[in-house]
Amino acid sequence: DAGVTQSPTHLIKTRGQQVTLRCSPISGHKSVSWYQQVLGQGPQFIFQYYEKEERGRGNFPDRFSARQFPNYSSELNVNALLLGDSALYLCASSLLPAKGGETQYFGPGTRLLVL
Amino acid sequence: AQRVTQPEKLLSVFKGAPVELKCNYSYSGSPELFWYVQYSRQRLQLLLRHISRESIKGFTADLNKGETSFHLKKPFAQEEDSAMYYCALKEAAGNKLTFGGGTRVLVKP
Numbered sequence: 001d002a003g004v005t006q007s008p009t010h011l012i013k014t015r016g017q018q019v020t021l022r023c024s025p026i027s028g029h030k031s032v033s034w035y036q037q038v039l040g041q042g043p044q045f046i047f048q049y050y051e052k053e054e055r056g057r058g059n060f061p062d063r064f065s066a067r068q069f070p071n072y073s074s075e076l077n078v079n080a081l082l083l084g085d086s087a088l089y090l091c092a093s094s095l096l097p098a099k100g101g102e103t104q105y106f107g108p109g110t111r112l113l114v115l
Numbered sequence: 116a117q118r119v120t121q122p123e124k125l126l127s128v129f130k131g132a133p134v135e136l137k138c139n140y141s142y143s144g145s146p147e148l149f150w151y152v153q154y155s156r157q158r159l160q161l162l163l164r165h166i167s168r169e170s171i172k173g174f175t176a177d178l179n180k181g182e183t184s185f186h187l188k189k190p191f192a193q194e195e196d197s198a199m200y201y202c203a204l205k206e207a208a209g210n211k212l213t214f215g216g217g218t219r220v221l222v223k224p
Binding site for chain 2: 003004033035040041042043044045048056058090103104105106107108109
C-alpha cells in the first residue's frame with residue numbers, strides 16, 4: 001500500500017485564482033481530514049469528512065471547501081486565493097472518524113505558493 | 116478552545132545525552148494526547164499516544180493532568196532522532212487534532 005497520496009506535490013498560483021487539491025486515503029480508510037501547515041507552524045485543522053459527510057470544520061473562511069467521493073477520496077478547494085494561503089496542505093486518513101485513539105495517517109502534502 | 120504549546124523551537128543535544136521535549140495543553144475536558152514526528156524528507160507520522168502507554172524508539176511520554184503536560188523523553192538520544200516533533204491534542208468527543216508549533220531536535224555526534 002502506498003499510503004495516503006496527494007496531488008499535485010507542488011503548485012504555484014496567483015492571487016484571486018482558485019485551486020483544487022486531491023487526496024486518496026489508504027485503502028479501507030473512510031475518513032479524510034485536511035490540515036494547513038504554514039511555514040514554521042504546526043498543522044492546523046481545516047476539515048474532516050467521513051462517509052461523504054462533513055464531520056468537523058476548523059476556523060477557516062468560506063473560501064475553503066471540500067468534498068469526499070464514493071471511493072473515499074477527497075478534494076480541497078480554495079477560492080479567491082490570498083498570499084496568506086501559501087502553505088503545505090496535508091491530508092490524513094483513518095479507518096473511522098478520529099475517536100477512541102484512532103490513528104490518522106498523513107500524506108506527503110501539497111505545497112501551494114500564491115504569488 | 117483547546118491549545119497546545121511547545122515552548123522550545125529548537126533542542127540541540129549530544130548523542131547519548133537525555134532529551135526532553137515539553138508540551139503543555141489547555142483543554143477543559145479529558146483530552147487524548149499524541150506525539151507526531153517528521154524526519155527529513157518524510158511525512159508526518161505518529162510516534163506515540165498517551166492511551167497506549169507504550170515506549171516507541173526509546174521515547175516515553177506521561178500525561179500529567181495536574182500540570183496539563185505531556186512531555187516527551189528519551190534517556191539516550193541517537194543521531195537518528197534528529198527530526199521535527201509535534202505534540203497534538205484531540206478532544207474526547209471531537210474529530211480534529213490540535214497541534215503545537217513543533218520542536219526541532221538536533222542530535223550532534
